[in-house]
Amino acid sequence: xxxxxxxxxxxxxxxxxxxxxxxxxxxxxxxxxxxxxxxxxxxxxxxxxxxxxxxxxxxxxxxxxxxxxxxxxxxxxxxxxxxxxxxxxxxxxxxxxxxxxxxxxxxxxxxxxxxxxxxxxxxxxxxxxxxxxxxxxxxxxxxxxxxxxxxxxxxxxxxxxxxxxxxxxxxxxxxxxxxxxxxxxxx
Amino acid sequence: xxxxxxxxxxxxxxxxxxxxxxxxxxxxxxxxxxxxxxxxxxxxxxxxxxxxxxxxxxxxxxxxxxxxxxxxxxxxxxxxxxxxxxxxxxxxxxxxxxxxxxxxxxxxxxxxxxxxxxxxxxxxxxxxxxxxxxxxxxxxxxxxxxxxxxxxxxxxxxxxxxxxxxxxxxxxxxxxxxxxxxxxxxx
Amino acid sequence: xxxxxxxxxxxxxxxxxxxxxxxxxxxxxxxxxxxxxxxxxxxxxxxxxxxxxxxxxxxxxxxxxxxxxxxxxxxxxxxxxxxxxxxxxxxxxxxxxxxxxxxxxxxxxxxxxxxxxxxxxxxxxxxxxxxxxxxxxxxxxxxxxxxxxxxxxxxxxxxxxxxxxxxxxxxxxxxxxxxxxxxxxxx
Amino acid sequence: xxxxxxxxxxxxxxxxxxxxxxxxxxxxxxxxxxxxxxxxxxxxxxxxxxxxxxxxxxxxxxxxxxxxxxxxxxxxxxxxxxxxxxxxxxxxxxxxxxxxxxxxxxxxxxxxxxxxxxxxxxxxxxxxxxxxxxxxxxxxxxxxxxxxxxxxxxxxxxxxxxxxxxxxxxxxxxxxxxxxxxxxxxx
Numbered sequence: 001x002x003x004x005x006x007x008x009x010x011x012x013x014x015x016x017x018x019x020x021x022x023x024x025x026x027x028x029x030x031x032x033x034x035x036x037x038x039x040x041x042x043x044x045x046x047x048x049x050x051x052x053x054x055x056x057x058x059x060x061x062x063x064x065x066x067x068x069x070x071x072x073x074x075x076x077x078x079x080x081x082x083x084x085x086x087x088x089x090x091x092x093x094x095x096x097x098x099x100x101x102x103x104x105x106x107x108x109x110x111x112x113x114x115x116x117x118x119x120x121x122x123x124x125x126x127x128x129x130x131x132x133x134x135x136x137x138x139x140x141x142x143x144x145x146x147x148x149x150x151x152x153x154x155x156x157x158x159x160x161x162x163x164x165x166x167x168x169x170x171x172x173x174x175x176x177x178x179x180x181x182x183x184x185x186x187x
Numbered sequence: 188x189x190x191x192x193x194x195x196x197x198x199x200x201x202x203x204x205x206x207x208x209x210x211x212x213x214x215x216x217x218x219x220x221x222x223x224x225x226x227x228x229x230x231x232x233x234x235x236x237x238x239x240x241x242x243x244x245x246x247x248x249x250x251x252x253x254x255x256x257x258x259x260x261x262x263x264x265x266x267x268x269x270x271x272x273x274x275x276x277x278x279x280x281x282x283x284x285x286x287x288x289x290x291x292x293x294x295x296x297x298x299x300x301x302x303x304x305x306x307x308x309x310x311x312x313x314x315x316x317x318x319x320x321x322x323x324x325x326x327x328x329x330x331x332x333x334x335x336x337x338x339x340x341x342x343x344x345x346x347x348x349x350x351x352x353x354x355x356x357x358x359x360x361x362x363x364x365x366x367x368x369x370x371x372x373x374x
Numbered sequence: 375x376x377x378x379x380x381x382x383x384x385x386x387x388x389x390x391x392x393x394x395x396x397x398x399x400x401x402x403x404x405x406x407x408x409x410x411x412x413x414x415x416x417x418x419x420x421x422x423x424x425x426x427x428x429x430x431x432x433x434x435x436x437x438x439x440x441x442x443x444x445x446x447x448x449x450x451x452x453x454x455x456x457x458x459x460x461x462x463x464x465x466x467x468x469x470x471x472x473x474x475x476x477x478x479x480x481x482x483x484x485x486x487x488x489x490x491x492x493x494x495x496x497x498x499x500x501x502x503x504x505x506x507x508x509x510x511x512x513x514x515x516x517x518x519x520x521x522x523x524x525x526x527x528x529x530x531x532x533x534x535x536x537x538x539x540x541x542x543x544x545x546x547x548x549x550x551x552x553x554x555x556x557x558x559x560x561x
Numbered sequence: 562x563x564x565x566x567x568x569x570x571x572x573x574x575x576x577x578x579x580x581x582x583x584x585x586x587x588x589x590x591x592x593x594x595x596x597x598x599x600x601x602x603x604x605x606x607x608x609x610x611x612x613x614x615x616x617x618x619x620x621x622x623x624x625x626x627x628x629x630x631x632x633x634x635x636x637x638x639x640x641x642x643x644x645x646x647x648x649x650x651x652x653x654x655x656x657x658x659x660x661x662x663x664x665x666x667x668x669x670x671x672x673x674x675x676x677x678x679x680x681x682x683x684x685x686x687x688x689x690x691x692x693x694x695x696x697x698x699x700x701x702x703x704x705x706x707x708x709x710x711x712x713x714x715x716x717x718x719x720x721x722x723x724x725x726x727x728x729x730x731x732x733x734x735x736x737x738x739x740x741x742x743x744x745x746x747x748x
Contacts, residue, residue, distance in 0.1 A: 027507065030511040032408075032513045035402060084350060088372065091372055132400070133271075135403070136271055136403045147282075165352065183369075185275065185277060213695070214456045214694065268403035285401050323592075326700030327700030458694075458704055459706075470706055507645075507656070508657065517645055517739050537724060554743070556741070
């Protein structure tokens with residue numbers, strides 16, 4: 001995908017070059033995060049939530065856990081040392097899940113070290129949509145804030161307030177390094 | 188561990204300086220954000236909250252508003268185009284305060300465009316303390332996540348889950364560009 | 375210009391929104407450096423060189439110096455603490471011009487603290503073109519490397535190997551923070 | 562001054578720790594580049610140059626080439642898409658070595674695609690020292706500019722003007738992404 005992006009850039013340059021000045025570059029590498037990449041990463045998170053729910057329903061917790069591990073390892077940045085993750089439904093003293101184990105327990109439960117976790121991703125979600133209030137791209141990171149609406153099997157929609165910060169890893173993939181999710185204030 | 192790291196770095200430099208090699212630089216500019224700067228910016232936010240409360244009690248809403256404006260203009264990054272701000276007590280459709288006006292209304296109320304805002308900073312706060320779960324410094328930005336405990340006049344402590352992202356402006360000052368605050372999940 | 379960029383982004387989003395998903399943002403701020411901004415900053419440097427030469431010929435050194443000061447203050451990053459500037463024709467022990475005074479002396483001479491400087495920008499340049507070998511955009515900075523060809527009054531073209539690193543300041547303007555220029559190796 | 566700054570920071574932290582407030586973080590990740598890391602990366606480059614020379618003298622070009630490949634793969638950022646590399650002694654039209662093959666040919670020669678390269682690292686270098694004019698750390702990158710002095714078998718010292726930009730990869734290792742080297746202007 002990174003390679004495709006480079007080719008696309010080269011094509012754009014070729015067009016610019018037709019417009020013709022000496023100021024064309026034979027090689028262009030652009031690591032800046034684009035809005036399209038941010039929106040795609042958000043959709044991928046939503047899809048992963050539904051996928052884990054679906055596989056959990058069909059194949060059980062172990063299968064859901066295996067998928068959740070793959071999702072966490074590919075979509076979050078725990079290998080960087082920590083992720084600043086405040087899931088929607090956690091409580092003190094385990095509110096914050098800065099470790100991979102804490103994130104995994106939150107999503108699929110079954111970890112005695114996190115006894116209150118029953119598996120958020122196992123709640124039978126059938127749909128997940130992002131409604132951004134704002135996207136802020138700061139060159140080497142991008143942060144989004146907005147509502148995320150998830151639909152359960154009974155059709156009931158749960159809305160949360162969600163902040164994500166993404167960075168691009170060496171392979172060109174966006175990873176979540178900050179994730180704060182909370183139920184709306186009820187007034 | 189961080190402290191040890193800094194001391195180790197200082198020690199390494201001291202050693203390098205003693206060795207007095209040619210590899211010394213006559214000019215060093217370092218724009219990296221330090222943990223000390225982050226903790227100071229957090230304390231400054233807490234102090235500003237108490238200050239606005241105090242001046243509001245003593246001198247009224249107009250005085251509190253004037254101070255809040257100075258705080259927002261110096262501590263947040265609204266001049267960059269937007270701040271991703273989800274205050275603790277806002278509700279849809281005005282949950283997110285990406286504009287300076289929305290932040291000001293939240294802190295001191297009195298803006299008919301935000302009719303539900305009564306002024307969070309006018310609640311008589313006497314104390315504010317930060318209890319970080321994690322600090323992540325990524326070179327040109329720093330993000331924190333943890334509990335913030337604020338004490339009211341009656342001694343009651345309110346705890347919120349809070350995420351802040353800071354960047355350093357051209358003048359070297361940290362500014363809040365992301366701020367997500369939420370009441371703890373009540374189980 | 376920053377504002378125009380935001381409006382353009384909003385327009386692009388509107389188009390994307392027509393394509394239609396829920397994942398649209400009402401506010402988008404994008405501080406990433408674009409290739410177009412880099413090429414424009416390079417052209418502006420070239421134009422400034424020719425302008426200083428022209429005004430020097432017409433109105434003398436003082437006028438050229440006044441313009442050079444405006445150019446340095448708007449196009450370089452000396453206010454950040456230092457610029458890593460190795461001009462084409464400087465010699466030890468004043469090879470590197472990390473201060474504003476050193477850059478100004480190089481461009482227009484007339485500073486007894488830099489006795490060998492005769493004013494590179496006063497050499498009667500009539501044309502300046504950039505021929506990039508590579509552009510590398512890393513989110514919050516962009517670096518270019520290539521040939522720069524400058525033409526004198528006699529039509530003679532001087533080619534140098536040039537590296538520039540640009541960063542975007544708080545006002546959204548690209549500034550040169552690294553500038554290494556050298557005559558080609560003569561074999 | 563830098564040293565004082567680090568010590569001051571360490572002292573401030575020590576004080577903060579003594580005060581033992583709630584504002585301590587249980588997890589701190591700091592990806593900022595330090596001056597010590599920059600100086601170490603420069604020394605490593607110098608050492609690698611001498612090592613390649615030494616192994617070339619002892620074991621021949623193939624052994625030197627194998628080592629040069631390891632050095633390029635670990636110390637440069639070619640896997641990011643390109644490195645902006647202007648070696649000291651290259652000439653047009655192959656002045657810039659934005660590819661790994663071009664860098665390898667420059668260091669050890671023997672590549673018919675780069676017929677003028679005789680192997681800069683095979684010139685019998687016995688010593689290499691860096692004399693920085695300036696180091697600029699911008700959070701997620703660091704740039705240095707200064708003199709590098711290399712000593713040949715005959716004791717003759719060659720001095721070049723050199724700019725390096727380093728970034729930290731996902732594994733925490735500094736990599737050269739920009740390298741402009743040039744012989745001093747001879748006046």
